[in-house]
Amino acid sequence: MPGNRDLRVRSGNQPRPAPAMEPAAGGAWAHSRAALNRLETLLRCSRCTNILKEPVCLGRCEHIFCSNCVSDCLGAECPVCNTPAWIQDVKINRQLDSMIQLCSKLHNLLHENELSDLKEETSRKNLFNHAESKKNSIKMWFSPRSKKVRYVGDIPSVAYLLQNGSDPNVKDHAGWTPLHEACSHGHLQVVELLLQHKALVNTPGYQNDSPLHDAAKNGHVDIVKLLLSHGASRNAVNIFGLRPVDYADSKTMKSLLLPPEKNESSSTRHCSVMHAAQRRDGPLVLIGSGLSSEQQKMLSELAAILKAKKCAEFDSTVTHVIISGDTVQSTLKCMLGILNGCWILNFEWVRACLQSKQCEQEEKYEIPQGPQRSRLNREQLLPKLFDGCYFYFEGVFRHHPKDNLIKLVTAAGGQILRRKPKPDSDVTQTINTVAYHAKPDSDQRFCTQYILYEDVSCHRPERVRQGKVWMAPSSWFIDCVISFELLPLDS
CATH class of the missing domain: 3.30.40.10 (Zinc/RING finger domain, C3HC4 (zinc finger))
Incomplete structure (x- = not known):
C-alpha cells in the first residue's frame, strides 16, 4: 500500500460529501x-x-x-x-x-458581512423606519448575544441606534440585554451610553445574573463603580443564591461590593421609580373585576372613547384591571392582573377619564403595595414572583379551585410538580438554586419546593419543613400573590 495514500473512512449512513468548491452565490462561508x-x-x-x-x-x-x-x-x-x-x-x-x-456566537461570526452591508447603507433613515415598523432587524442587531456580539463595543453604532429609538432593554432568547454584554466585555463608554438612555441596571439575564454580576466576574472595576452609582444592587442574587461579591477575585473589587448598602432591602432591590418613557407601549386593553352592571356599562363607554379593547376574560394582552374599591380582591382576574404587572386601578379612574374624555394618569388611582410592586417588577424586566419555586397540590381545593391555583402558579413563573417531593431525598436536597424574591436574610431563600394544601378544609397534612421542601397553606399562597411578596411562613 502506498505510504502517501490518503485513507478516508465514512460510515454507511453518512452521505457522500459534496465536492470541495464554493457555491456560485453566498460568499466564502x-x-x-x-x-x-x-x-x-x-x-x-x-x-x-x-x-x-x-x-x-x-x-x-x-x-x-x-x-x-x-x-x-x-x-x-x-x-x-x-x-x-x-x-x-x-x-x-x-x-x-x-x-x-x-452556536449563537458562531452565528455572529458567520454573519459579520451583514453588519458591513448595514453600515454601508446609503439611506439609514429608511432602514430605521423599517426597523421601527417591523421591530425586528435593528432590534435583533442590537440584541447582544443573538447577533453582532462584538459590535456592542462599537460606540458610534450604539450611539446612533440609541438616538434613533432602539430599545436599550431588549433581551435575546437567553435573557441578556445590551447592558449585560457591555459590562461583561468591559465597554465602559457603552455602559455610560446605555445608562444615559435608561437601560435597566438590575435586570437579570441568564441564570438571573445582573449586569453587576457580569462586571464583577470579569474584573471591570470602573464599570462596577459606574453601576453602583446608578443604583445597581449589591444584594442581587442569581439562581444559585450568589451575589456579585461572591465572584470578586481582588481586594479592590470586594471592597466596592461589601458591605451592602445600609438602607437596601429586598423591596428596593426589586422596585424603583420608573421613567415615564419606560411605560408599556401598545393599545389599552381593559377588564373589570367585581364591578356592578352599571360600572361595567361605564367601562364599556370608556373603552369606546379611548378606542381600547374591553375583555370579558383575562388574557396576556390586558393592560388595566379595574376594581370597585381601594382594596385588592382575591378574584382570579385581579390576581392574574397583579402577576402580569398590569395597572390595578380604582374605578374612580374610569369616572375621571369619562369626565375628561381622555386617558388620565394612572398613578393617582393605582392600588398601592402589591399591585404597584408587581407593575414596577415587570417594567424593570425582573423575574416573576415565584421564579425558582415548584408547587405540589395535596388534597382537595374548593375555596380556590385547583385549576385557578395552577393558572396563578404559571402566571407567577412557578413550576408544577406532578409527584409529591420527598424531603429526605438526597436529589431533592442537593438542588442548588434559590427563590429570587425570597428575603435575602431568610432560610426561605433555599426552599424551592412547596407542598400546598387548603387550610380552610378539614384536610390537615403532616407538617413538612425540611431544607428545600416546605408545607404551605393555600391562604399563604393567595396572600403572596396579592402582596406580590414571598411572605414568610409561620414555623
Whole structure:
C-alpha cells in the first residue's frame, strides 16, 4: 500500500460529501452558514419550535423542550409523542445549553458581512423606519448575544441606534440585554451610553445574573463603580443564591461590593421609580373585576372613547384591571392582573377619564403595595414572583379551585410538580438554586419546593419543613400573590 495514500473512512449512513468548491452565490462561508442553519434546526424546541431555552427532556423519548414549554407536562406525558414521562423535577441540560450558546456566537461570526452591508447603507433613515415598523432587524442587531456580539463595543453604532429609538432593554432568547454584554466585555463608554438612555441596571439575564454580576466576574472595576452609582444592587442574587461579591477575585473589587448598602432591602432591590418613557407601549386593553352592571356599562363607554379593547376574560394582552374599591380582591382576574404587572386601578379612574374624555394618569388611582410592586417588577424586566419555586397540590381545593391555583402558579413563573417531593431525598436536597424574591436574610431563600394544601378544609397534612421542601397553606399562597411578596411562613 502506498505510504502517501490518503485513507478516508465514512460510515454507511453518512452521505457522500459534496465536492470541495464554493457555491456560485453566498460568499466564502456559504457552506458553513448552511451547515449552521441545519444545526440550529436540530436545536429547536419540539413544542414551540424556537431555539431551545434552558433545554430539558421528560425522560423516555428523544424530544427536547424549553423548560417553560413543558411545565404542564412534568410527570405526565410527552406533548409530542405521548410517551409517559417519569421525570418529575427536570434539570436543564447544561451541555446542550452550552452548545446553543456557542452556536449563537458562531452565528455572529458567520454573519459579520451583514453588519458591513448595514453600515454601508446609503439611506439609514429608511432602514430605521423599517426597523421601527417591523421591530425586528435593528432590534435583533442590537440584541447582544443573538447577533453582532462584538459590535456592542462599537460606540458610534450604539450611539446612533440609541438616538434613533432602539430599545436599550431588549433581551435575546437567553435573557441578556445590551447592558449585560457591555459590562461583561468591559465597554465602559457603552455602559455610560446605555445608562444615559435608561437601560435597566438590575435586570437579570441568564441564570438571573445582573449586569453587576457580569462586571464583577470579569474584573471591570470602573464599570462596577459606574453601576453602583446608578443604583445597581449589591444584594442581587442569581439562581444559585450568589451575589456579585461572591465572584470578586481582588481586594479592590470586594471592597466596592461589601458591605451592602445600609438602607437596601429586598423591596428596593426589586422596585424603583420608573421613567415615564419606560411605560408599556401598545393599545389599552381593559377588564373589570367585581364591578356592578352599571360600572361595567361605564367601562364599556370608556373603552369606546379611548378606542381600547374591553375583555370579558383575562388574557396576556390586558393592560388595566379595574376594581370597585381601594382594596385588592382575591378574584382570579385581579390576581392574574397583579402577576402580569398590569395597572390595578380604582374605578374612580374610569369616572375621571369619562369626565375628561381622555386617558388620565394612572398613578393617582393605582392600588398601592402589591399591585404597584408587581407593575414596577415587570417594567424593570425582573423575574416573576415565584421564579425558582415548584408547587405540589395535596388534597382537595374548593375555596380556590385547583385549576385557578395552577393558572396563578404559571402566571407567577412557578413550576408544577406532578409527584409529591420527598424531603429526605438526597436529589431533592442537593438542588442548588434559590427563590429570587425570597428575603435575602431568610432560610426561605433555599426552599424551592412547596407542598400546598387548603387550610380552610378539614384536610390537615403532616407538617413538612425540611431544607428545600416546605408545607404551605393555600391562604399563604393567595396572600403572596396579592402582596406580590414571598411572605414568610409561620414555623
